Amino acid sequence: MAESGTPPLCTESYGSRRAQHYRPLPDGTLRCVPDRPEDQAYRSLRDVFMSIFLPQGYPESVSPDYLAYQIWDTVQAFASSITGTLATQAVLKGVGVGDETSTVAAATVTWILKDGTGMLGRILFAWSKGNKLDCDAKQWRLFADGLNDVAILMEILAPAFPACFTLIVCISGLFKCIVGVAGGATRAALTMHQARRDNMADVSAKDGSQETLVNLAGLVCSLFLIPLLADNLHLTYALYGLFTILHLYANYRAVRAVCMETLNRARLRLVLRHFLRWGKVPGPALANPKEPLLLGGHQQLRMILGAPLHTVVSSAADFEKALEQSSSKYLFFFNQAARTVSVVLHQRAGSVDVIKACSHALLQEAVLCEDVAAFxxxxxxxxxxQRRLQGEPSKKDWRAVSEMQQLLDRIFPAFLMGLTSAGWITDRNLLGPEEWRVDWTTDGKKSL
Structure with missing residues (x-):
């Protein structure tokens, strides 16, 4: 065409997915020319699909781990949909659907007890663990999906134990409500991580659309499976085992694909040990794959960040001694007999101060439990x-406390600079401190 040799007036793009040029025509109008006109129909269909199921601006508007996580999350949602159908069929059979001797009242009472138990469990679990779910979102997400599989298994087996049917489905309902709290809260935490353009609502909504599509596919498959499973327990158990294995594997791969740049205790422990051993801080892409995914693992000392002062100090002398030996933003206490580290945070302690306090506790753990000769x-x-602490474990050695603080003060600036250079976020964290804060004074004036 004559205008093909004319340089474009401008180029327009939609994210990284589509580009087109505007060229002037002889009559003075503008013509829009796609980069590859032969792919226009394919691009239109793909763009419609992506606009329905992916956040606007994908892939720039989400974290780099978004696609890998969503693929495995889709697989696990499909497997969960199938096993959920098996459980629903078993529960309906257990409450008397299709049994002429069963009454509506008995089935209703069973369902009310099941739902009521679950509601109470939801409240209690949110009260006891709600503040921990952000800190260890990967671990709690994996825990929730494992517990969901246990609940489904209980529902499938419940009809085989008619005398205990109500008790079994009530416990299953309790587990499922815990799964709802843990799964929903961790999903929100992961969505916050994935949203990179203040588009958390869009990412969450499109995640819901993806899950709805997968559940529809699961329902279609279930329509073909239900007639085959009506009176075939062996096939039901076999399918449950197959899809549960797929569900757990897909969940493991999904959470392992997540690469978070905020520090929780497990990730801070990994990067601090690597720094002490090699003198450099690994980036999120290196540390995240090594993060333990089981709750409570790799914790050799109990750590309380933001401890109330009265739990660690019983005399003014001890308080004054702690002020002399500790940082201006936190006070550090170690009970070797109880293997507990308690950190009292100052009223004005910020995120970096909390990271430093937690690093202090993890350094104490390393000195007590690691081979420091390898550092x-x-x-x-x-x-x-290490020799001093292991030599007199029952004695309070303020000199050792002072040396530990001085050591941390020397290495922490380089460690903090390494965290920032490696891509870690330090202006906020997921270390989970308690809310207790103390405003202390030294020499008759504010310390800060």
């Missing part, structure tokens, strides 16, 4: 501290 950063100082 390259401050190895001689660490070896001396």
């Amino acid at each position: 390259t950063v401050e190895r001689e100082t660490l070896l001396g501290l």
Whole structure:
């Protein structure tokens, strides 16, 4: 065409997915020319699909791990939909659907008890663990899906134990409500991580659309499976086992695909140990795949961040001594007999101060429980501290406390700079401190 040799007046793009040029025509009008006109129909269909099921601006508007996570999340949702259908069929059979001797009142009472137990469990679980779900979103997400599979198994087996049917479905309902709280809360935490353009609502809505589509596919498959499973327990159990294995594997791959840049205790422990051993801080892409996914793992000392002062100090002398030996933003206390580290945070302690306090606790853990001879950063100082702490475990050695604080003060600036350079976010964290804060004074004036 004559205008093909004319340079375009401008180029327009829609994210990274589509580009087109505007060229002038002889009559003075503008013509829009796609980069590859032969793919226009394919692009139109693909763009419609992506606009329905993916956040606007994908892939720039989401985190780099979004696609891998969503693929495995789709697989696990399909497997869960199938096993959920098996459980629903078993529960309906257990409450008397199709049994002429059963009454509507008995079935209704069973359902009310099941739902009521679950509601109470939901409240209690949110009260006891709600503040921990953000900190360990991957671990709680995996826990929730494992517990969901246990609940489904209980519902499938419940009709085989008619005398205990109501008790079994009530416990199953309790588990499912816990799954609802843990799964919903961790999904929100992961959505916040994935949303990169203040588009958390869009990411969450499109995630819901993806899950709805998968559940529709699961329902269609279930329509073909239900007639085959009506009176075939062996096939029901076999399908449950097959789809449960797929469900757990897909969930493991989904949470393992998530690469979070905020520090929780597990990730801070990994990067601090790597820094002490090699003198450099690994980035999120290196640390996340090594993060343990089982709750409570790799914790050798109990750590209380934001501890109330009265739980660690019983005399003014101890308080004054702690002020002399600790940082201006936190006070550090270690009970070796109870293997507990308690950190009292200052009223004005910020995110970096909390990271430093947690690093102090993890450094204490490393000195007590690790082979510090393998470390390259401050190895001689660490070896001396380890010998002193292991030599007199029952004695409060304020000199060791002071040396540990001085050591941390020396290495933390380089560690913090390494965190920032490696891509970690330090202006907020997921270390989960308690809300207790203390405003102390030194020398008759504010310390800050």
